Structure formats: structure tokens, C-alpha cells
Amino acid sequence: MLTEKVSSNESSANSAQSQRCVIIGAGPAGLTAAHELLEHGRSAVVLEADHQVGGISRTVEYKGFRFDIGGHRFFSKVKMVRDWWDRMMPDDFLVRPRLSRIFYDDKFFDYPLKPLNALRSLGLLEAARIGISFVTIKLFPYQEENSFEQWVSNRFGRRLYEIFFKTYTEKVWGMPCSEIGADWAAQRIKNLDLMTLVRTAFLGNQMSDGKIVTTLIEEFNYPRLGPGMMWERVREVIEDRGCPVEFGNRVERITHSGGRVRSVTARTDEGLREVVGTHFISSMPIRDLFESLDPPPTEEALQASRDLRYRDFLTVGLILDCSDPFPDNWIYIHSDSVRVGRIQNFKAWSPEMVPDLSKSCIGLEYFVQEDDELWRMADKELIALGTRETAALGLIRAEDVIDGVVIRMPKAYPVYDRDYQNRLEIIRTYLKDLPNLQLVGRNGQHRYNNQDHSMVTAIYAARNITGSSYDVWSVNVEEEYLEEASDREASGRSGDRQIPQRLEEGRAARALRDAFARYDAMALGFALAIPAALGLFAATAILLIKGGPAVGANLSLLSNYIAGFRVSWTGAFIGMLEVGVLGFCFGWTMARLINAMVGWQERALIRRLERRLTLEALDKEVV
Numbered sequence: 001m002l003t004e005k006v007s008s009n010e011s012s013a014n015s016a017q018s019q020r021c022v023i024i025g026a027g028p029a030g031l032t033a034a035h036e037l038l039e040h041g042r043s044a045v046v047l048e049a050d051h052q053v054g055g056i057s058r059t060v061e062y063k064g065f066r067f068d069i070g071g072h073r074f075f076s077k078v079k080m081v082r083d084w085w086d087r088m089m090p091d092d093f094l095v096r097p098r099l100s101r102i103f104y105d106d107k108f109f110d111y112p113l114k115p116l117n118a119l120r121s122l123g124l125l126e127a128a129r130i131g132i133s134f135v136t137i138k139l140f141p142y143q144e145e146n147s148f149e150q151w152v153s154n155r156f157g158r159r160l161y162e163i164f165f166k167t168y169t170e171k172v173w174g175m176p177c178s179e180i181g182a183d184w185a186a187q188r189i190k191n192l193d194l195m196t197l198v199r200t201a202f203l204g205n206q207m208s209d210g211k212i213v214t215t216l217i218e219e220f221n222y223p224r225l226g227p228g229m230m231w232e233r234v235r236e237v238i239e240d241r242g243c244p245v246e247f248g249n250r251v252e253r254i255t256h257s258g259g260r261v262r263s264v265t266a267r268t269d270e271g272l273r274e275v276v277g278t279h280f281i282s283s284m285p286i287r288d289l290f291e292s293l294d295p296p297p298t299e300e301a302l303q304a305s306r307d308l309r310y311r312d313f314l315t316v317g318l319i320l321d322c323s324d325p326f327p328d329n330w331i332y333i334h335s336d337s338v339r340v341g342r343i344q345n346f347k348a349w350s351p352e353m354v355p356d357l358s359k360s361c362i363g364l365e366y367f368v369q370e371d372d373e374l375w376r377m378a379d380k381e382l383i384a385l386g387t388r389e390t391a392a393l394g395l396i397r398a399e400d401v402i403d404g405v406v407i408r409m410p411k412a413y414p415v416y417d418r419d420y421q422n423r424l425e426i427i428r429t430y431l432k433d434l435p436n437l438q439l440v441g442r443n444g445q446h447r448y449n450n451q452d453h454s455m456v457t458a459i460y461a462a463r464n465i466t467g468s469s470y471d472v473w474s475v476n477v478e479e480e481y482l483e484e485a486s487d488r489e490a491s492g493r494s495g496d497r498q499i500p501q502r503l504e505e506g507r508a509a510r511a512l513r514d515a516f517a518r519y520d521a522m523a524l525g526f527a528l529a530i531p532a533a534l535g536l537f538a539a540t541a542i543l544l545i546k547g548g549p550a551v552g553a554n555l556s557l558l559s560n561y562i563a564g565f566r567v568s569w570t571g572a573f574i575g576m577l578e579v580g581v582l583g584f585c586f587g588w589t590m591a592r593l594i595n596a597m598v599g600w601q602e603r604a605l606i607r608r609l610e611r612r613l614t615l616e617a618l619d620k621e622v623v
């Protein structure tokens, strides 16, 4: 086994020149970390398992046609990242108009949803069903919001949830929406609900302060040769400055002792290779990282990493002998008659994605599990399946397909199931004892990061090596859409967010729950029923026991309201039952009505607080 030392003089490891950072992965995070270290005069080496840079943000070229893993927009509210991209590629960004629609029930729906367009496509009857189901859920919401299903239904009504959320989400995640944690919905959809959607659609992109916002909803930046162009450029820059990107180096062992990582061992075509360093930055999936630790981590940490779940992804790229199959950049396929989840039209992203303008190339996205039936299907069969499905949807003609390619991407999505946060806590606690190992990026942190967030984690990690103390775990997917970034940008911490936020979210949720306390309908029902029923029975019984010529003349008047009630022992029992039932119904109904009103108030408050986030939230479809 070949061992490479960090420097000839380990004892001088404190001087910047003698330190070398070993970076695992040449995706956006790994390459950005290397770039940032070089900016600070440090040395680094990047080890990449694959033979191409870009990771999930790569562009795959096949016979001159280019395919993304998904279709990668370059957008960020983090100014530092936008400036970085512009510096790296001053002339190669295109500003593209966006068109994306939902295909459901053989009809197209604009996405983001527009009420008039949706109404036209759904028809009046379906629209009425949606309206009724929305009113119903507002009156009788799910009391618990643990699952994606409950969370979305409470905001959009069951019917709309079934049409626009359920099928696609289940395709993406491969599990029922009732098993997907509500925090994923809360993070992706924020406090958007049907009324806000309708209001936003009618009022346009107008914020409460009257500002019209041109958002990512209408246009986005895109390198003219796809995202891979950006990451190839970064590779050139860092290699020119002395940082090698070593392909075909899959890190399989991470050796540590005395509370520090000492080296990593990579499998290459030539055998195993040990690379020694002083600092280590990893963007490889956490599960693989923990399997590689030598000596192994605690049983608890290892198990936590093994329990992290992923969703895998494959693209069937079709080359079409047709210049323009449809105008959309991408189409969400909500029909459950086909397995394809989304279709990209790469020529609509950039005309330079095709070598011949009389042709086009589309990417059919299948959300899969590694080793499931689709994942293992032969490429030829997948291309045939993709052709059949797209033709059946009426989006292309099967005879226009002249070639195809299949691209498989394992671990494309870190899964946010109900326990992933707890597992990450355990993992992070363990890692505190290895301070020279930092985890960055999407799978590196098991976080639903876009490129920009992955980059910010990497920049923070690199700066930590040069003496700063950033919290790499503070960078989160959503923050830059939540706040004006200017203040935090000034402090160099733009786009960061303190997460995991379980504690804070817990407090906020508790504060809201306390402020908007709800009645327990059953309890109020019984609270009214029992005293009323017993009271009537006791009053009647006292009169009967007292006896006399005109027993309970006044109380007998109640028989006008309570059928069957008499001042007799039988009447007392009948009256007790009847008053009990009436009292229960009254209490239960009152509680539900009051709860509904309190719920309206609470949601109105949240909506007011988060109104300014709504436009950005509209843009948070699944990527």
C-alpha cells in the first residue's frame, strides 16, 4: 500500500505550509472547500471516487447531448455564493425563463399553481370538491400534525392534497405520506396554505410592503453547458493552483487515534492508497463515513449512521429527433398510471445542451431505491419503459426517440424520516471527539442542501482550518429564503441558520400551543353532561323522597323540553339520560367551534408573521 505523507516534517505541523487538508469528494462542497483553502494559502488534495467532478451537480455528456442529474438551477440568496459563481464564470451564465407545469389527469397545471388556470383545468365540479374539503378541514382539522399528510391536508384540504401533493411526494420518497414526518413539509412548504396561494396568485408577487419581487419563480441562472461546466471550471482553477483532484479514489478507511484523524485510505485501480493529512473535510455520505472509521465508532453512533436513509435516483435520457417536444423546462408527472416522476427538457434549459438544434434531449426522472426492480433493470429496458411512458402521456411520439442513456445516482436524497434528527445528534456528538474532521455538503451532513448551501458549509469548514470558528452545521437549506441576507452577509455568516432547531421549534410550538390553547371536545362534553344529568336526577329524587300531594309541580314543566321526563323514578332516569346526551352534544359542539375559531386566529397570526416568506416558499418544490 502506498502511503503519502502530508509533509516531510510532521513536527512543524503547526505552520500553515506544513498542513494539508484531505478533502473527500469533488462535488460542489469538496471543490469549494479546496478553493477556499487555496485562497487562504493552504494546501489540499481532493479524493474523488468517480471519474468526473460535480457529484450530483454533474453534467453527463452522451454523444454530444448533455444531461443533468435533475436539472440544476443556480440560485442563491447568499450574496457570497452569487459573487463566487460570477467570479468563476463571468461570461457563461444564461438567464433562463422558467416554465414548469404539473401533468395530472391528462391536463397541464401551471406550477406554481395559478387559481384560474387550475380552475379551468379541474372543472367546476372538482373545484367545488376542493372548496368543500378545504372548509371541512378548517372546521375539523387534524389535531396532531405529525405526518406530511396531516400537515398538508390541514393547509390545503384533503382533496387538493390528494391531487397535487400525495402522488408526486410518494413517488419521490417511496413511502406513504402518512409516514413522512411533518417537519419535511414544514421545511419545504413553509406556512403556505390555500388562501395564501390564492391571494398571492391574484395579487401577484407583491409583498406586504408593496415591493414587487422578481423571484426565482420566473427565471433562473444556468451555465450554458449545464452545472458540470461550473464544477469543471473550479477543478481547472484549483489544479492550476496546485491542488490535485484525484479521480478513482474511493475512500474506504479513515484512521484516527488520540482524538484526531491521521489518514484516509482510498481504493484505486492500482490498489489501496493511504493519504495522510492534518485536516480532513468529508462530503461523502455519513453512513459510508461511519463504516470507514478505524477504529470503529461507538455502537450507538454506528447504528445511528446505519439507520440514516436515502432515496436513489435514475434518469433515463432520451434523444429525440424533434426540435421542441414541449416548451417546459420540466414537468411534474402526478399521474399514478406511470412511474416516471418528473421530465426535464434540457434544451429549454440551454440550447447548447444539444449538439444539433433539430434534435432535443429529455431526462425522465425515476425515484428509486438502490437494488429495487427499476434500479436493476437493464438500460435497454429502461429506455423502452421511458419511451412507452412518455408517449402514453402524449408528451412525445415514440418514433421520435433515436437513442437513450441511463444515469444512476445513488443517495441523491437524504431522507427526513421521523428519527433522522435524533440520529444526527448522536453522530454529531460522536464527531466532537474528532475535531480535525469536518462534515460538509448534502450527504456529508445528511441535509437537503442545494449547491449554494453545500458550498457555504465548505467555505465555513475551510475557514475553520485557517483559524475562524464557524458552525458548519448552522447552514441550512431554507434560511436565505427566510431573511434578508444583508446583515448576516456583512458578518460573513449569510445564509446560515441555527439547526437542528428541534429545541427552538419545540419552544415556539409550545408557546403557540399555550397562547392558543384548545378545548378537549370530549372533556367539555362530559363536563357539561355529567353535572346536568346528575343534577336533574338528584333534584327529581329529592322531590320524590320528600313526597306530598303535588310533587315537583314546577320541575314537571321540564317535560315540555325533555321528552319522557316526569317527576317519577322512571322519568328521572329518562331525564338523566336525555340531559346527559344533550349536555354532551352541546359541550362537544361548543368546543369544536371554539377550537376552529382559535385555529383560524392562530393560523392568521402565523400567516401574517410569515407572509413575506410565501413567494420563496412557492419555489420550494422537490429537487
Ligand SMILES: Cc1cc2nc3c(=O)[nH]c(=O)nc-3n(C[C@H](O)[C@H](O)[C@H](O)COP(=O)(O)OP(=O)(O)OC[C@H]3O[C@@H](n4cnc5c(N)ncnc54)[C@H](O)[C@@H]3O)c2cc1C
Residues within 6 Å of the ligand: 024, 025, 026, 027, 028, 029, 030, 047, 048, 049, 050, 053, 054, 055, 056, 057, 069, 070, 071, 072, 073, 074, 075, 249, 250, 251, 252, 283, 284, 285, 288, 313, 412, 413, 440, 441, 442, 443, 444, 449, 450, 451, 452, 454, 623
Ligand atoms: C434531482 C436533484 C435536483 C437538484 N437540483 C438542484 C438545483 O436546481 N439547484 C441546486 O443548487 N441544487 C440542486 N440539487 C442539489 C445539489 O445537487 C447538491 O446540493 C450538491 O450536488 C451537493 O454537493 P456536495 O458536494 O455536498 O455532494 P455531492 O454532489 O453528492 O458530491 C459528493 C461527491 O463525493 C464523492 N464521494 C462519495 N463517497 C466518496 C468516497 N467514499 N470517496 C471519495 N469520494 C466520494 C461523490 O462521488 C461525489 O462526487 C439537486 C439535487 C437533486 C438530487
